[in-house]
Amino acid sequence: MSIGSFIKKQFIDVLQWNEDEEGVLAWRYPMQDFEIQNGGVLVVRESQVAVFVNEGQIADVFGPGTHKLTTQTLPVLTNLKNWDKLFDAPFKSDVYFFSTRVQTGRKWGTPQPITIRDKDFDMIRVRAFGMYSYRVADARKFFTEISGTRAAYTRDEVEDQLRGILLATMASSLGGSNVAFLDMAANQALMAQEVKGDLADAFARYGIALDEFNVASVSLPEELQAALDERIAAGMKGSLSSDKMTGFTRYQTATAIPLAAQNEGGIAGIGAGLGAGVTIGQAMGQAVGASLTPAAPQAAVAPVAAAPAEDSIEARLEKLKGLLDKGLISAADYDGTKAELLKKLIG
Secondary structure (H helix, E strand, C coil): CCHHHHHHHHEEEEECCCCCCCCEEEEECCCCCCEEEEEEEEEECCCEEEEEEECCEEEEEECCEEEECCCCCCHHHHHHHCCCCCCCCCECCEEEEEECCCEEEEEEECCCCEEEEECCCEEEEEEEEEEEEEEECCHHHHHHHHHCCCCEEEHHHHHHHHHHHHHHHHHHHHHCCCCCHHHHHHCHHHHHHHHHHHHHHHHHCCCEEEEEEEEEEEECCHHHHHHHHHHHHHHHHCCCCCCHHHHHHHHHHHHHHHHHHCCCCCCHHHCCHHHHHHHHHHHHHHHHHHHHCCCCCCCCCCCCCCCCCCCCHHHHHHHHHHHHHCCCCCHHHHHHHHHHHHHHHHC
16 A cells, blocks of 8 residues: 555545435544544535534534634634644544434324323323424534434434423423313314423423424324213203203213114013003103203102003003104104004904
8 A cells, every 4th residue: 555545545634424314413424543634624514513522522513614624713622632723733533413404394193192181171191193393403412412422313313212202291281281172172283382382492402493393183092082072962962951960961861762762662662562661751751851940959859650551552552642742752663663552452
């Protein structure tokens, strides 16, 4: 090997990073046995920052531009090395480049529901998804807190850490926001606003600036959503009453009627013949009527009288027609039971 090639191999005149690989946020210049030439050139492109590190300690930081490396441009490193101001020998130092470009269109989500305190439902578990963007804003903090002395640090690696920070911050900020889940679900921008400020502060501790944060969807787990749907339906059914429990009772009674009608033989088929069907219909009618009329103080609840077993077929037909008129049975149930009773009457 010639002396010329040896010198060319050992000394570095120009340091720069072309960002050939997508998604790399921090990259260490491969020094190996190389030394940086005194008076060499450092090229820092737009959306980049270069940092000189001496034995793990950050020295000088350079922004975009072309910099000649001398004792005047490397004051901290000169002090750490105890160089004479007129040094002219090559020197060794780790050089790290950081990409400060905005990382856009990054997806976030909650693989598992997070538990938050809600003023309407007490404690609930929430799932949410959306997009965010960020950038490296403080290379010193980013190097110290996250990337360290690794040869390269990628976007995927930093986002693994950001995901945990994001979920913890979201649970804290939403739980203390005193904004009801229903309001957040109806206005996703409101939810994003509640989280973004706290999240920006959390990111800043690691030298990262949060550029944008939005919420694309927010939902409850299936079992909680089903309970919420039932509560909403009960509230709709109970809109004529100020008592929520009364409304819920009316809702359950109303939903029981079509379920009963699906049984074999309709309403009458639930018990032993039409007599039992009439009894159930009367009980349902009284439950609905009681919910619409305020009960007198300390009034005793009268027991539901059973239908007389000796009712004639004509009387049963009249009661059956009454149930139809009140909407407690369907026309199909009425017609079917009526046909059975007429058949018995005619013989």
